[in-house]
Amino acid sequence: MDIKLHYIEKGKGFPLILLHGNGEGLEYFEHQIAYFSRQYRVIAVDTRGHGRSPRGEGPFTLEQFAEDLKLFMDQMEIKKAIILGFSDGGNIATLFALKYQEYVVALILNGADLHPSGVKKSIQIPICIGYGMVSLMTKFSRRALAKKEMMGLMVTQPNIPRRALAQIKIPVLVIVGTKDMITLAHTQEIHRHLPQSKLVVIEGDHFIAGKKPDAFNKEVEEFLMTIKKEVKKP
16 A cells, blocks of 8 residues: 655755665765755655554565656656665665665665675574564564564565666666675675676665765765766755
């Protein structure tokens, strides 16, 4: 079922859509909103069941979140945009580009993965254990059910075949931290299978956009300069 996503908008120019990670909200991108709104129409969105967006009755899956984004762009009359996705937001952006590439001029994938196996075991194993424990509590707690749904996104999703990435024929910046929760080998694999991608590794952990905004924004801005001809007209 259709829902209305909460968002904030700042700046004018070509649309730059920001998609946050699991369990977060659009506030994660405070440094990017302030920085990029000087040149772009920045739109930061709370995905379904996150931040101030409603959970709704639809499936709680990354695929559904991608469909929500399609509906959101249609509601906003956005025919093309640059999409910057962090973590699960990057996974949503990938799924969206695979299905609705005509809506996307370029992608920035920060700490994304194709499958839960791309997450370091030291991170993923505790998540799986926590998911199992929360699952046992769902019979007694509605709050536990909501937490199970949220954790389930990390335990069971995404499931994107690496060969499918060859279909994404637009410029892509793959950007991660040196100590990211996604293994470097997995990130390199994503980069190798995207025909027009650039890989950048920044000193830091999974949350480089929030913790190292100057370095992160610089790399994103340099990437966006390479596609300037594509974004002259909003």
